[in-house]
Amino acid sequence: xxxxxxxxxxxxxxxxxxxxxxxxxxxxxxxxxxxxxxxxxxxxxxxxxxxxxxxxxxxxxxxxxxxxxxxxxxxxxxxxxxxxxxxxxxxxxxxxxxxxxxxxxxxxxxxxxxxxxxxxxxxxxxxxxxxxxxxxxxxxxxxxxxxxxxxxxxxxxxxxxxxxxxxxxxxxxxxxxxxxxxxxxxxxxxxxxxxxxxxxxxxxxxxxxxxxxxxxxxxxxxxxxxxxxxxxxxxxxxxxxxxxxxxxxxxxxxxxxxxxxxxxxxxxxxxxxxxxxxxxxxxxxxxxxxxxxxxxxxxxxxxxxxxxxxxxxxxxxxxxxxxxxxxxxxxxxxxxxxxxxxxxxxxxxxxxxxxxxxxxxxxxxxxxxxxxxxxxxxxxxxxxxxxxxxxxxxxxxxxxxxxxxxxxxxxxxxxx
Amino acid sequence: xxxxxxxxxxxxxxxxxxxxxxxxxxxxxxxxxxxxxxxxxxxxxxxxxxxxxxxxxxxxxxxxxxxxxxxxxxxxxxxxxxxxxxxxxxxxxxxxxxxxxxxxxxxxxxxxxxxxxxxxxxxxxxxxxxxxxxxxxxxxxxxxxxxxxxxxxxxxxxxxxxxxxxxxxxxxxxxxxxxxxxxxxxxxxxxxxxxxxxxxxxxxxxxxxxxxxxxxxxxxxxxxxxxxxxxxxxxxxxxxxxxxxxxxxxxxxxxxxxxxxxxxxxxxxxxxxxxxxxxxxxxxxxxxxxxxxxxxxxxxxxxxxxxxxxxxxxxxxxxxxxxxxxxxxxxxxxxxxxxxxxxxxxxxxxxxxxxxxxxxxxxxxxxxxxxxxxxxxxxxxxxxxxxxxxxxxxxxxxxxxxxxxxxxxxxxxxxxxxxxxxxxxxxxxxxxxxxxxxxxxxxxxxxxxxxxxxxxxxxxxxxxxxxxxxxxxxxxxxxxxxxxxxxxxxxxxxxxxxxxxxxxxxxxxxxxxxxxxxxxxxxxxxxxxxxxxxxxxxxxx
Numbered sequence: 001x002x003x004x005x006x007x008x009x010x011x012x013x014x015x016x017x018x019x020x021x022x023x024x025x026x027x028x029x030x031x032x033x034x035x036x037x038x039x040x041x042x043x044x045x046x047x048x049x050x051x052x053x054x055x056x057x058x059x060x061x062x063x064x065x066x067x068x069x070x071x072x073x074x075x076x077x078x079x080x081x082x083x084x085x086x087x088x089x090x091x092x093x094x095x096x097x098x099x100x101x102x103x104x105x106x107x108x109x110x111x112x113x114x115x116x117x118x119x120x121x122x123x124x125x126x127x128x129x130x131x132x133x134x135x136x137x138x139x140x141x142x143x144x145x146x147x148x149x150x151x152x153x154x155x156x157x158x159x160x161x162x163x164x165x166x167x168x169x170x171x172x173x174x175x176x177x178x179x180x181x182x183x184x185x186x187x188x189x190x191x192x193x194x195x196x197x198x199x200x201x202x203x204x205x206x207x208x209x210x211x212x213x214x215x216x217x218x219x220x221x222x223x224x225x226x227x228x229x230x231x232x233x234x235x236x237x238x239x240x241x242x243x244x245x246x247x248x249x250x251x252x253x254x255x256x257x258x259x260x261x262x263x264x265x266x267x268x269x270x271x272x273x274x275x276x277x278x279x280x281x282x283x284x285x286x287x288x289x290x291x292x293x294x295x296x297x298x299x300x301x302x303x304x305x306x307x308x309x310x311x312x313x314x315x316x317x318x319x320x321x322x323x324x325x326x327x328x329x330x331x332x333x334x335x336x337x338x339x340x341x342x343x344x345x346x347x348x349x350x351x352x353x354x355x356x357x358x359x360x361x362x363x364x365x366x367x368x369x370x371x372x373x374x375x376x377x378x379x380x381x382x383x384x385x386x387x388x389x390x391x392x393x394x395x396x397x398x399x400x401x402x403x404x405x406x407x408x409x410x411x412x413x414x415x416x
Numbered sequence: 417x418x419x420x421x422x423x424x425x426x427x428x429x430x431x432x433x434x435x436x437x438x439x440x441x442x443x444x445x446x447x448x449x450x451x452x453x454x455x456x457x458x459x460x461x462x463x464x465x466x467x468x469x470x471x472x473x474x475x476x477x478x479x480x481x482x483x484x485x486x487x488x489x490x491x492x493x494x495x496x497x498x499x500x501x502x503x504x505x506x507x508x509x510x511x512x513x514x515x516x517x518x519x520x521x522x523x524x525x526x527x528x529x530x531x532x533x534x535x536x537x538x539x540x541x542x543x544x545x546x547x548x549x550x551x552x553x554x555x556x557x558x559x560x561x562x563x564x565x566x567x568x569x570x571x572x573x574x575x576x577x578x579x580x581x582x583x584x585x586x587x588x589x590x591x592x593x594x595x596x597x598x599x600x601x602x603x604x605x606x607x608x609x610x611x612x613x614x615x616x617x618x619x620x621x622x623x624x625x626x627x628x629x630x631x632x633x634x635x636x637x638x639x640x641x642x643x644x645x646x647x648x649x650x651x652x653x654x655x656x657x658x659x660x661x662x663x664x665x666x667x668x669x670x671x672x673x674x675x676x677x678x679x680x681x682x683x684x685x686x687x688x689x690x691x692x693x694x695x696x697x698x699x700x701x702x703x704x705x706x707x708x709x710x711x712x713x714x715x716x717x718x719x720x721x722x723x724x725x726x727x728x729x730x731x732x733x734x735x736x737x738x739x740x741x742x743x744x745x746x747x748x749x750x751x752x753x754x755x756x757x758x759x760x761x762x763x764x765x766x767x768x769x770x771x772x773x774x775x776x777x778x779x780x781x782x783x784x785x786x787x788x789x790x791x792x793x794x795x796x797x798x799x800x801x802x803x804x805x806x807x808x809x810x811x812x813x814x815x816x817x818x819x820x821x822x823x824x825x826x827x828x829x830x831x832x833x834x835x836x837x838x839x840x841x842x843x844x845x846x847x848x849x850x851x852x853x854x855x856x857x858x859x860x861x862x863x864x865x866x867x868x869x870x871x872x873x874x875x876x877x878x879x880x881x882x883x884x885x886x887x888x889x890x891x892x893x894x895x896x897x898x899x900x901x902x903x904x905x906x907x908x909x910x911x912x913x914x915x916x917x918x919x920x921x922x923x924x925x926x927x928x929x930x931x932x933x934x935x936x937x938x939x940x941x942x943x944x945x946x947x948x949x950x951x952x953x954x955x956x957x
Contacts, residue, residue, distance in 0.1 A: 045777075045782065046773070046777075046782075046884060047884060048884070050782050050882070050883075050884060051782055051783055051784055051880075051882060054782055167460070167537075168460050168535055168537065169535065169536065169537075170535075170536045170537050181929050209927060209928070210927060210928065210929055211927075211928040211929065212928060212929050212932055214888065215928055216879055216880075216888065217673055217676070219669040219672065219673070219806075219809070219920070220669055220920050220923040220924055220928075221923070221928065223665055223669070223802075223924075224924055226625075226802060227625060227802065229626075230624065230625035230626040230628075230629055230802070231625070231629060232629045232632065232633055245784070245880045245882070248784060248880050249879065249880060252808075252878070253806070255794075255795070256794065256795055256796050256804075256806040256807070256808060256809075257796055257804050257806060258795065258796060258798075258804060261536060261539075262536065262539065262540040262543065262570065265536055274783075277783055277784055277786065278783070278784030278785055278786045278787070278880060278881065279786070280786075280789060280794075285539075286536050286539055288536075319777070319778075319780075319781035319782060319783070320781070320783060321783065388535070388536070396495075398533065398535060
């Protein structure tokens with residue numbers, strides 16, 4: 001065939017993949033019934049985020065089943081409508097609009113990356129809908145149409161960095177920031193730089209590098225990290241904000257180049273138990289993360305959640321591991337219950353009423369903390385955990401906050 | 417009188433002797449209990465000093481003490497040491513042992529006790545102390561050498577005294593030398609300039625940036641001219657090695673990236689290059705190859721666990737055949753019917769790729785598969801300066817070379833290869849000469865698919881293996897084939913090397929995002945200038 005027609009064809013095909021791969025899956029049996037209330041899910045089950053985002057669909061379903069087992073919400077059965085935005089950020093907006101306008105969902109649970117949330121944001125604001133967002137994120141946003149279920153940097157990243165800089169955490173002095181190239185890593189790093197500057201740390205003590213989303217060849221960058229680490233100036237650490245499948249790729253190369261957590265610990269801000277499923281973690285022991293929930297969180301409430309998830313996975317043939325639970329799963333689970341509590345309190349599914357009723361609600365989170373919605377905005381007060389990777393692909397708890405700190409949406413370090 | 421005096425004397429002597437033994441025994445035991453209590457205290461400084469004392473046990477308390485200390489350090493590191501209300505035990509599969517005596521602790525419920533937290537700093541000290549104690553307790557020379565290499569890197573618990581004792585005890589001559597060098601390198605801050613010079617020289621033997629930094633930091637406060645001169649000389653030597661190592665590292669990174677590109681593109685070079693079929697399911701054939709390797713691994717793990725180390729080799733035919741079979745089915749069922757409708761082929765193969773991805777997702781699941789990593793594809797070995805050759809990438813380079821040579825021989829030297837070349841150059845003429853062109857197409861497609869499967873196997877130690885893994889390769893592999901010149905295998909290898917090398921040269925300077933942009937830009941400019949690619953095949957198409 002002629003090359004020109006091939007190139008044209010390739011362009012058509014790749015453009016087509018954007019439009020055609022996702023689909024809205026409905027449960028046909030319930031669509032026509034009015035004795036149900038619908039919740040929408042915007043989590044990718046394909047593309048680079050599929051491995052971690054996909055499981056949130058199932059958690060939302062599991063939480064809905066729990067509600068239904070107790071007779072539903074306001075006498076109506078909860079039905080979960082899932083979609084597949086295919087890790088393609090603009091598609092989140094399109095499917096979000098579809099969920100709100102065509103499916104008429106009472107609330108939407110969705111997005112992992114901040115760039116996908118930013119793309120859905122105008123949609124929920126125009127339609128005055130509610131988006132429950134389960135990830136810790138960069139802050140700098142305060143929409144009345146988004147319930148921020150997880151923590152902004154003030155109550156997740158900063159405590160972890162502070163810990164690394166303490167005597168006990170290894171007295172970190174120099175920082176290599178490596179992130180995927182989009183809004184979350186860039187904003188987080190901006191705030192960190194402001195924070196360090198406020199502590200009197202000079203700008204030559206840090207370096208900032210970005211890779212394309214989905215990047216997998218970390219050879220050169222890890223060479224750079226080694227060179228950075230071997231220079232004088234004190235203990236180096238890596239603040240890792242790459243996302244999705246880049247995380248295991250990064251760690252695989254890190255180990256192969258012989259760097260251990262003792263030499264240069266990595267604080268993986270998006271690193272989860274699930275990211276290490278395909279890896280042998282014995283050589284990775286000691287690397288860190290920080291979340292509002294870790295699977296090893298103490299308490300009966302956590303055991304209850306873990307066994308509920310394991311049962312759900314086994315009973316429904318869910319294609320994820322029954323013995324791995326990650327923070328965004330718990331956040332999504334909390335979100336569904338917080339929404340139900342608010343709707344019960346408001347006596348209605350109307351968004352303004354639900355939002356108003358949300359203020360001050362509390363819920364016993366599997367993390368062991370009694371989490372609560374703030375009164376002045378739609379943030380949630382969560383506890384903080386710092387985890388240290390162990391041999392069995394899990395995180396041991398190194399430190400946890402004594403209580404649930406107040407979330408600060410707008411960081412004072414942003415423009416410092 | 418004398419008699420009684422003697423008796424008294426004897427009595428006193430006996431009493432003193434008894435007292436001495438009574439004191440001596442509990443003294444050691446008391447020491448041990450103290451150390452264990454400090455480790456259990458949860459106080460960071462106390463834990464650190466306790467670990468240092470444990471590391472010194474090899475020198476002070478002899479081999480029995482060293483063995484005990486090693487046991488404690490390992491239990492602490494492995495979190496099997498458990499403490500609580502004045503009690504410290506080591507949790508073993510056969511029941512708990514008292515930490516200070518290593519005697520069975522009967523009636524102790526370990527579930528009420530908790531392991532002291534091990535933060536990064538303590539873990540580093542513990543790892544160092546453990547290696548020091550291995551130096552004193554391991555029977556085999558190889559194990560001691562390994563411990564020596566480890567303490568060379570992790571010196572938290574190391575002191576010159578400990579090393580002096582280790583040198584003293586060491587029986588193996590080569591290891592003695594290593595340890596002496598290591599000891600010399602610890603004397604960088606020694607009052608005697610001769611020792612400082614010896615330390616600099618010992619450190620400079622291993623030319624890494626880390627060691628250069630150590631020397632530079634030591635020289636900062638140095639006044640002795642001879643030491644300064646030795647330091648400058650050592651650093652200049654290290655700098656030369658580092659520069660050379662950096663060049664090698666860049667070349668190696670480029671070559672390894674090129675091997676990935678080439679492996680992904682090789683099958684396509686045949687399917688697209690020789691047959692002109694645009695196969696958008698090529699990436700999924702790579703994925704099938706990787707999954708076949710995983711199933712082989714699981715089968716070997718279940719049936720012949722002894723051969724698990726060699727599963728990557730044993731899986732070579734499996735991955736190749738699995739992907740070739742899928743390719744064969746694709747050709748027979750779909751592509752054969754669309755040879756004269758290229759755009760339809762494009763859509764059909766794309767549909768097949770979605771079909772394959774989702775079939776795997778539904779049947780196996782979308783999580784990353786866990787591959788056992790045998791020694792030959794994990795870790796790396798330092799070559800020169802800071803250049804570390806990583807084994808998994810070396811494996812990919814080896815497979816790429818092997819595949820290239822095999823394919824070239826197959827195409828140039830076999831009857832099948834001759835048929836393929838004949839059909840490529842002039843289909844009608846080849847048919848007229850009696851070559852079954854349909855069958856040749858089918859076999860060539862299967863070969864191209866099988867090579868993609870082989871790529872999946874070779875890439876499994878490098879990349880995440882999940883249903884979507886193939887999509888990332890498709891654009892890159894088309895780029896390599898088009899740039900190299902459609903139909904040219906040599907072109908593909910040169911294009912892969914070029915793209916790989918340019919990429920790793922740009923990346924450290926402008927960042928990974930810009931590198932990607934610049935490479936694509938260069939490819940566009942190049943294609944504009946030479947639309948037929950690097951090596952345009954001669955002949956009619």
